[in-house]
Amino acid sequence: MEKIYLDEQTLDKWSEIAVPNVDLFFFETIDEIRNYMPSESFFIPRSEFNEHGSYQTIDIINSYQLWAVSKKGKYVCVAPPQLFPTIDLEKKMAILEIQKRLNRGLIYNWSDLQGGLHSLPLSIQMDTLDKIESYLIQDEEETLIVFQKEMWSLLPKVFKRNVLSRLAESYMDEVPDLMNVKVPSSIEKYINRFPAANGPNCFAATLAAATENVEAREWIITQWVHLETLLLGLEMRGYQEIDSGMDQLEPKDIVLWKNDNANIIHASFHLENGLFFNKNGQTFFNPWQIVKRETLISNWGSNISVYRVGRYKKWKEQI
Known part of the structure; x- marks a missing residue:
């Protein structure tokens, strides 16, 4: 089975939504705003922004990684998008450095992406470098690139495809040997594939894998499923929480991971022999994969709950 499957059609869909049509810049103080931004700029207090439906869409959340932005912002x-290019270069650099300091998304190591330039003719390479030069900042010994919509829209299609493909590959977990593993046909077509859009998450992948009806399964796996929806779905499918550890899992068991506050943060569907059908997040960069138990423990810890199909459900299947 191939390590990664990512076609040009999917990459082109990603390129349309990877950088949102609205630029977001986070600041710690009013003085920063006065120093670097035009006075007519539109600012929202963070508390109000967090409740603003227009800016809490799945694409904006994922592209800017809003969950990771420092509370200091x-x-x-x-x-x-037209505003940022009009700001003078020194102020632009300062603004972008603030975004890095506050851990805003759409900022990547340039060394990981610049190889995409080699796929371009030399003349186009130089033109592309000119377009991105004012979006490169220094962080200690590394050069970082900050993507904004106006700049992104001017880049060659083949370069954007290459950038997105390189980023996607960095999200892949180690692929286990599946030679002697029976992969259910219901999930086989998703393995090492990427969704075309943001939203599908670990809860959706897990609930879909536990769903027998083909049409329902293919619908669910594309959704952004929240926790209570997952738990209700498991209950409807006959799943019950049991007292079990990772070493006593059976096929079709579902494992839920908890953080230090006992909040459920991840879910995965056990196939057999410590292998799981899994998706690590809700971005289109997160593929559906089969991963080892050890990989999941490394990523999510060992604080788990196990759900298994109840006796009535098993008896019904045997009729």
Whole structure:
């Protein structure tokens, strides 16, 4: 089975949504805003921004990785893509460095992506470098690239495909040997594949794998499923929480991981022999994969709950 499957059609869909049509810049203080942004810019206090439906869409959340932005960023500039290029270079650099400091998304190591330039003719390489030069910042000994919509829209299609493909590959977990593993036909076509859009997450992948009806399964796996929806879905399918550890799992068991506050943060579907059907997050960069138990423990810890189909459900299947 191939390590990664990612076609040009999917990459082109990604390129349309990878960088949102609205620029977001986070700032710690009003003085920063006064120093670097035009006075007519549109600013929202972070507390209000977090409740603003227009800016809490799945694409904006994932591209800017809003869950990871430092709480020190108390103000958010929401700007049309045309604004940032009009700011003078020194202020632009300062703004981008603030975004890195506050851990905003759409910032990557340039060394991981610059190989994509080699797929371009030399003249186009130089033109592309000109377009991105003012979006490169230094962080200690590394050069980082910050993507913004206006710049992204000007880049060659083949370069954007290459960048997205390289980023996607960095999200892949180690692929185990599946030679002697029976992979259910219901999930085989998803293995080492990527969704075309943001949203499908670990809860959706797990609930879909536990769903027998083909049409329902293919619908569910594309959704952004939240925790209570997952738990209700498991109950409807006859699953019950049991007292079991990782070493006593049976095929079709579902494992839920908890954080230190006992909040459920991840779910995965056990196939057999410590192998799981899994998706690590809700971005389109997170593929559906089969992963080892050890990989999941390394990524998510060992604080788990196990759910298994109840006796009535098993008896019904045998009729």
